Amino acid sequence: MTQEVALDGVIRQRIRALRLARGWSLDALAARCYLSPSTLSRIETGHRRIALDQLVPIARALGTTLDQLVESAVDQDVVIRPQPQHAPGLTSWLLSREDTLHGATVAKMRITPERPAGPEHRSVHPGREWFAVLSGTARLQLGERTMLIQAGDAAEFSTMVPHAIGAHNGPVEILTIFDHDGERAHLHASDEALQP
Numbered sequence: 349m350t351q352e353v354a355l356d357g358v359i360r361q362r363i364r365a366l367r368l369a370r371g372w373s374l375d376a377l378a379a380r381c382y383l384s385p386s387t388l389s390r391i392e393t394g395h396r397r398i399a400l401d402q403l404v405p406i407a408r409a410l411g412t413t414l415d416q417l418v419e420s421a422v423d424q425d426v427v428i429r430p431q432p433q434h435a436p437g438l439t440s441w442l443l444s445r446e447d448t449l450h451g452a453t454v455a456k457m458r459i460t461p462e463r464p465a466g467p468e469h470r471s472v473h474p475g476r477e478w479f480a481v482l483s484g485t486a487r488l489q490l491g492e493r494t495m496l497i498q499a500g501d502a503a504e505f506s507t508m509v510p511h512a513i514g515a516h517n518g519p520v521e522i523l524t525i526f527d528h529d530g531e532r533a534h535l536h537a538s539d540e541a542l543q544p
Contacts, residue, residue, distance in 0.1 A: 356398065359418055364392045366410040380409035430456070437463025437515075443523075453526045456482075459515045465489065470510035477526060478504045479513065484520030486513055 367377045374392075378385040382405055390396035391406075407417045430441035437460045444454040457479075470489060479486070480502040488495045488503055489512045496516055497503050505511065513522065 355418070355420065357394070359398060360392055360394055362417055363406055363410070366412065377409060381405035437461065455524050455526065456521065457524060458519060458521050459486070459513060460519045461515050463514055465512050465514040470512045471507065472510050473507050475507050476504060477507050477524065478502065479522045479524035482521040482523055484518055485516040486520045486522055487516040488513055
């Protein structure tokens with residue numbers, strides 16, 4: 349029962365905080381979720397019980413999901429301690445948890461010129477990929493094009509085009525975001541390369 353009361357309070361705080369972050373009055377949010385301002389006020393202050401049929405339009409109006417609105421506030425360890433994974437010419441550190449929302453994976457990669465970069469090493473998979481160069485110069489092979497991306501610059505592209513990221517004139521470090529297909533193609537492919 350205590351956990352339910354605590355979660356109830358967290359949900360109310362989230363509704364109020366999201367409303368205020370958008371700069372909306374009670375009237376503005378109430379109009380967007382088809383509730384009266386007094387009902388919304390009583391929900392935020394705990395003077396009215398929260399019903400599921402009220403939470404769905406509130407979440408939608410606030411630009412969030414019901415899952416995010418009612419997510420448990422359990423205090424988990426927020427520090428991620430990445431362990432390096434090695435493959436020829438590539439060291440990667442997974443910087444997000446495996447159960448990250450929306451399936452996005454964040455990784456840091458250190459690529460050296462020893463990383464295989466021939467046409468047979470180019471990946472193709474559904475989705476999009478994004479990376480930012482932290483240091484060095486990355487060589488992006490995208491289809492028939494080769495582009496050099498300097499430190500401080502970023503690249504975003506469709507992963508349906510054969511692609512490979514390599515190092516140009518020395519090691520390069522990048523921060524990258526993959527969707528589920530990209531993670532499988534780039535991070536777990538290197539795991540398979542290490543298998544006998």
